[in-house]
Amino acid sequence: MPDQAPVLEIRDLHKAYGQLEVLKGVDLVAERGRVVSLIGSSGSGKSTLLRCANLLEDSQQGEILFEGEAVKWRGAGHNRRPADPAQITRIRTNLSMVFQSFNLWSHMTILQNVMEAPVHVLGRDPAQVEEAARGYLAKVGIGDKCDAWPAQLSGGQQQRAAIARALCMEPKALLFDEPTSALDPELEQEVVRVIKSLAEEGRTMVIVTHDMRLAADVSDHVIFLHKGLVEEEGAPDILFGQPKSERLRGFLSATV
Ligand code: ADP
Ligand code: MG
Numbered sequence: 158m159p160d161q162a163p164v165l166e167i168r169d170l171h172k173a174y175g176q177l178e179v180l181k182g183v184d185l186v187a188e189r190g191r192v193v194s195l196i197g198s199s200g201s202g203k204s205t206l207l208r209c210a211n212l213l214e215d216s217q218q219g220e221i222l223f224e225g226e227a228v229k230w231r232g233a234g235h236n237r238r239p240a241d242p243a244q245i246t247r248i249r250t251n252l253s254m255v256f257q258s259f260n261l262w263s264h265m266t267i268l269q270n271v272m273e274a275p276v277h278v279l280g281r282d283p284a285q286v287e288e289a290a291r292g293y294l295a296k297v298g299i300g301d302k303c304d305a306w307p308a309q310l311s312g313g314q315q316q317r318a319a320i321a322r323a324l325c326m327e328p329k330a331l332l333f334d335e336p337t338s339a340l341d342p343e344l345e346q347e348v349v350r351v352i353k354s355l356a357e358e359g360r361t362m363v364i365v366t367h368d369m370r371l372a373a374d375v376s377d378h379v380i381f382l383h384k385g386l387v388e389e390e391g392a393p394d395i396l397f398g399q400p401k402s403e404r405l406r407g408f409l410s411a412t413v
Pocket of ligand 2 (some may be wrong): 335
């Protein structure tokens with residue numbers, strides 16, 4: 158049964174910051190090997206949804222399931238918190254995030270950045286992690302930057318290092334939050350290429366992006382979020398080719 162379950166499933170998720178309702182009952186399913194993209198205007202709740210999914214943020218109502226296993230909660234409403242520390246760690250380490258701003262540690266080399274969490278959070282063997290880390294850095298095209306400091310790399314290279322770092326956790330899914338938004342257009346493409354290659358090898362991914370071409374090219378499913386609700390969703394060719402909602406049509410014509 159767990160083998161058949163989606164890697165990540167979110168049901169009717171509600172999240173408010175104080176009085177501000179940001180998610181008003183959102184569903185999302187990421188089946189194994191599938192790519193789901195989340196699009197929508199700034200402030201529609203995309204980042205919040207990703208952060209709730211891997212328990213970086215609390216939510217007040219609704220369910221989050223990792224490989225069919227529902228997050229256990231204690232308390233309710235604004236007092237609701239994940240209850241099981243082992244489960245929190247399992248979910249955070251298996252849903253690896255890549256952020257818009259890379260978030261590399263500036264006082265560590267690129268190799269050290271990639272090795273840090275597998276060695277110090279997961280307790281894996283450093284020699285094996287180093288071999289894997291070098292492999293992932295080569296895979297994203299910066300195998301020659303192991304001993305460089307983050308500040309010596311371009312934005313595109315830093316983001317690829319951040320992707321290698323996420324991969325080195327051997328996660329069940331990758332969650333990307335606007336991975337190309339901080340990059341100049343010519344550097345954007347080198348990150349897009351890496352994301353496409355990950356999609357081709359069957360990685361499970363949830364990608365928040367403003368890049369409609371990326372969403373159209375890599376996704377199995379696209380969700381358009383509007384003010385904390387799923388306004389429209391579907392296969393990319395249909396969602397982009399024949400958008401039904403007026404809001405989605407407006408959004409698409411404003412972004413391209
Ligand atoms: P998106 O990623 O789609 O641009 P966000 O999820 O970042 O949207 O934000 C959704 C809404 O939640 C916005 O109105 C934003 O101002 C608000 N918000 C996000 N983070 C916080 C926070 N830590 N505290 C209060 N409000 C927040
Ligand atoms: Mg955001």
